[in-house]
Amino acid sequence: xxxxxxxxxxxxxxxxxxxxxxxxxxxxxxxxxxxxxxxxxxxxxxxxxxxxxxxxxxxxxxxxxxxxxxxxxxxxxxxxxxxxxxxxxxxxxxxxxxxxxxxxxxxxxxxxxxxxxxxxxxxxxxxxxxxxxxxxxxxxxxxxxxxxxxxxxxxxxxxxxxxxxxxxxxxxxxxxxxxxxxxxxxxxxxxxxxxxxxxxxxxxxxxxxxxxxxxxxxxxxxxxxxxxxxxxxxxxxxxxxxxxxxxxxxxxxxxxxxxxxxxxxxxxxxxxxxxxxxxxxxxxxxxxxxxxxxxxxxxxxxxxxxxxxxxxxxxxxxxxxxxxxxxxxxxxxxxxxxxxxxxxxxxxxxxxxxxxxxxxxxxxxxxxxxxxxxxxxxxxxxxxxxxxxxxxxxxxxxxxxxxxxxxxxxxxxxxxxxxxxxxxxxxxxxxxxxxxxxxxxxxxxxxxxxxxxxxxxxxxxxxxxxxxxxxxxxxxxxxxxxxxxxxxxxx
Numbered sequence: 023x024x025x026x027x028x029x030x031x032x033x034x035x036x037x038x039x040x041x042x043x044x045x046x047x048x049x050x051x052x053x054x055x056x057x058x059x060x061x062x063x064x065x066x067x068x069x070x071x072x073x074x075x076x077x078x079x080x081x082x083x084x085x086x087x088x089x090x091x092x093x094x095x096x097x098x099x100x101x102x103x104x105x106x107x108x109x110x111x112x113x114x115x116x117x118x119x120x121x122x123x124x125x126x127x128x129x130x131x132x133x134x135x136x137x138x139x140x141x142x143x144x145x146x147x148x149x150x151x152x153x154x155x156x157x158x159x160x161x162x163x164x165x166x167x168x169x170x171x172x173x174x175x176x177x178x179x180x181x182x183x184x185x186x187x188x189x190x191x192x193x194x195x196x197x198x199x200x201x202x203x204x205x206x207x208x209x210x211x212x213x214x215x216x217x218x219x220x221x222x223x224x225x226x227x228x229x230x231x232x233x234x235x236x237x238x239x240x241x242x243x244x245x246x247x248x249x250x251x252x253x254x255x256x257x258x259x260x261x262x263x264x265x266x267x268x269x270x271x272x273x274x275x276x277x278x279x280x281x282x283x284x285x286x287x288x289x290x291x292x293x294x295x296x297x298x299x300x301x302x303x304x305x306x307x308x309x310x311x312x313x314x315x316x317x318x319x320x321x322x323x324x325x326x327x328x329x330x331x332x333x334x335x336x337x338x339x340x341x342x343x344x345x346x347x348x349x350x351x352x353x354x355x356x357x358x359x360x361x362x363x364x365x366x367x368x369x370x371x372x373x374x375x376x377x378x379x380x381x382x383x384x385x386x387x388x389x390x391x392x393x394x395x396x397x398x399x400x401x402x403x404x405x406x407x408x409x410x411x412x413x414x415x416x417x418x419x420x421x422x423x424x425x426x427x428x429x430x431x432x433x434x435x436x437x438x439x440x441x442x443x444x445x446x447x448x449x450x451x452x453x454x455x456x457x458x459x460x461x462x463x464x465x466x467x468x469x470x471x472x473x474x475x476x477x478x479x480x481x482x483x484x485x486x487x488x489x490x491x492x493x494x495x496x497x498x499x500x501x502x503x504x505x506x507x508x509x510x511x512x513x
Contacts, residue, residue: 027070028138030054031085032077032104041075041129048135059084068095073141075102075125076111089115100141102134112166123173136177140202160335164327168195171324176202181274183259183319184297186326189376192297193255195326199295200253208252213245216258223266225282234283246279250290259319260300260311271315294319329371329378331489333500336367339375343382356385358394365396368498369403474509477502 028045032038033056042052050072055061059081068091076085092098093116102125103111112122126133175182176199184192193212200210218226225234229244245254256262262270273279274294278287296319305311329336340358348355358366371377381400389398396404449468456464480491492502506512 026072027051027053028073028075029071030075030077031056031058031088032075033057034077037077037127041134044129044131044134048131048138050138057081057084058088061088063088063091068092068098071099073099073102073138075104076107077104078107082114086114089117093117100137102137104129124170140177140204160332160338162332162335164332165335168324168326172198172202175199175322175324177204179293181293181319181321182295182324183302183322184295184324184326186297186299187328187374188299189374190326190328191375192299192326193257195324196253196255196295196297200255200293203253203293205252205293209249210253210255211245211249212255212257214257216261220263223263224269227266228269228279228281229288230282231284234281241281244281246273246290246292247288249292251292253293253295256294256296258298258300259296260298260302260305262311264312267312267315271312271318274315274318329374330493330498333367333498336378337363339378340366340382343379344386347383347386350383351386353386354392356382356389356394357392359396362394362396362399364498364501365399365403367500370493470509473505474511477505477509477511 026049028050030038030041030052032041032054035054035056038054042054045052053071074092089101092101098121100121100123101111101115101117102123104127105124106127108122108124115122123137125137172195182196182199184195186192196212197210200206213226215223225242225244227244227246229242229247232239232241256270269279273290273292277291278289280287302311302316302320306313306316340363341355344355344358366378373380381403384400385394385398388400391398453464453468476495477491480495481488484490484494488502489499492499495502497505
């Protein structure tokens with residue numbers, strides 16, 4: 023009976039009745055309660071329900087207790103949250119991206135039917151799905167958008183192109199698309215196009231017949247045949263040679279190809295997921311990538327943000343990879359002191375998550391104590407400086423919003439724009455005058471005023487984009503946000 027039961031938690035009885043009608047129409051059994059407080063947990067198991075539909079729960083404390091009970095079972099059913107309440111539920115319930123799905127309102131038959139079909143597939147093969155589930159990616163707004171895109175795209179067979187810098191986790195996203203799709207119990211085959219010698223590419227992708235070339239002593243299936251019924255992940259597709267691009271286009275068009283040396287077509291059913299760190303539109307304009315193939319694979323695009331755009335995810339990722347490194351090396355996980363975490367969040371991470379993971383392994387081996395200090399960091403992080411000159415071209419009006427009354431404010435702003443050392447001389451003169459007058463705590467006055475001017479100039483130059491302004495100032499975004507709060511500049 024539990025195979026098709028859906029639990030609806032919603033204090034809006036009229037809305038719940040409409041959902042129950044849709045569920046009954048598609049042959050699912052619905053149970054409606056107004057609050058999670060009505061559930062007697064001792065009488066149920068998480069697997070008693072195929073899925074849970076969550077409306078605007080009025081008793082959030084009861085709902086949190088219910089979800090904590092659900093999470094005791096690693097194979098608990100997914101929670102479908104009505105769209106107006108999705109953000110609140112995501113923030114309060116702590117469910118990961120594969121367990122918290124957004125359901126549009128009013129509830130549409132097609133979407134609900136598809137989500138419940140996915141829940142049934144995951145129930146059938148959930149052990150395998152958990153093994154292949156990607157590791158933690160963070161909970162920043164940028165990553166939540168990626169998760170939402172995965173949830174929307176995974177159920178369908180549309181070709182997906184994943185873009186992002188090296189090390190951002192493009193293969194993890196590809197695996198998440200596969201695991202959350204109806205193809206989850208079929209093969210997931212990953213191929214790094216850039217790592218295959220050019221003369222072996224055709225055989226690698228399409229296989230070969232016995233005797234097709236010297237050394238071909240038996241028939242061999244290529245990657246497309248190995249992925250039949252499942253998903254084929256083509257990493258770094260921008261490096262694919264032109265002749266192979268032509269063959270790939272034909273496979274995508276009709277699902278057929280010939281093995282090397284073959285005379286009979288081979289038919290396959292494969293979902294292609296492509297990835298690249300390159301600008302494919304630029305490669306198309308330069309004639310290095312086929313335009314028709316680009317449009318064929320660019321049906322749905324998922325961009326993975328670099329780590330520097332989501333510094334708030336770094337603490338979670340560091341804890342995860344430090345714990346993982348500790349398990350691998352059979353030692354207690356290292357602990358990062360607050361000033362170390364701040365430095366890590368301020369770092370650019372050009373190698374993205376891959377570099378962060380390697381750093382955790384380095385610290386696990388090289389840091390002498392249980393607590394990691396700044397001096398324990400690898401040289402590229404310990405000595406990193408991200409200070410860049412600000413050449414905005416803006417003039418004196420930038421200093422006008424400053425209302426501290428501190429004489430250094432305007433000289434710092436105007437002279438720095440002028441590009442000379444005059445501002446330093448004026449600062450020196452101001453300090454001498456203040457000291458002669460018997461004033462004290464000069465740095466307590468000058469430093470906030472200086473930082474305020476620099477922040478205002480950077481934000482104006484970057485049109486209010488805090489991430490870019492922080493980078494231009496040589497800070498991380500979190501540092502800039504903290505400074506803005508400390509200086510009372512939030513308005």
